[in-house]
Amino acid sequence: MLRFVFCLLLCSSTSFAASNPPKVEFKAITAEPLSKNSLTFVDLKGKVVIVDFWASWCEPCKEALPHYNKLYEKYKNQGVVFIGINEDDDLKERDAFLKAHPISFPVFFDKEKQMAKDFQVVALPTLFVFDKKLKPVILYRGFDDKKPQVLEKGIQDLLKAQK
Template sequence: MSIPKQTSKRRSTTWSVSLVAVALAAAACRPAPTSGARQPAPDFALQTPAGKTLKLADLRGKVVLIDFWATYCGPCKDSVPELERLYRDKKAEGFEVLGISEDSFVDAVPPFLAEHKMTYTVLLDLEQAAGEAYALRGLPQAFLLDREGRILDRWFGWEPGNAAAMRAAVERALKAP
């Protein structure tokens, strides 16, 4: 039994449209590639758990990795050892990590810091104003800034390959004039 040409064409068109839709949906779920234009990072002033205020602008001249996270986020917990290792390895070269907690309750943060032995700067975004300024699409989400405070790269979520990609991006940024 043969399939009429019109039915065959319709199936082919349906499959083509379906494949395009799946490809677009998959692309939307992947990290956005870094654009060639280095956009200025939104400035913010947030407090540490100890009450000290830090402004992003105060770190001009350093390469900065901003990591938005929360104590309840499993992938965020997985990223901490790698971020800590990267920070310890590169801080003497002018590299800073800012871990911005998106937790609504400040009491959850200090025990988390102690448990995970975090030595990089942690800031509290209790009202999620910084997260909103960076248009977060979930946690964790990280942004790498150059010495002028422009966004060089970004990562959405945490996967095993992120550590190597972040390290390579940080090393390139540190070598840049």
């Protein structure tokens, strides 16, 4: 039931542009790696970083992940890093989802929910975009079919602005 309410919170998609960035500070990756292509916090320096909080039971999350995979593949060699932070409690459900729907970018498991707490995540999916100085510039809650294009434009703008 809690999962259902959590997912309902995001029915109205919310985004905040750079003029009103989220008030979070990205200091570490405290979740445990789930993927072979893991990375460390040091790997993020000087890159545009996208952090996506998701769960396998969250329908908008499942809809968003293939789009994020495509953007990752397109921009991974241009200084853009995607990080998935999984918030599942049912590990069998999560593992089955990941097996059926592989994610190309590094995925971490937020077992203790510390990253969700640090990032003040109140709904899933929640996606943060950080500039090359790891300053938060964009926050998206929820997902709709326009979000991939808006996110890609944001990525392109950050890459151009910070050359």
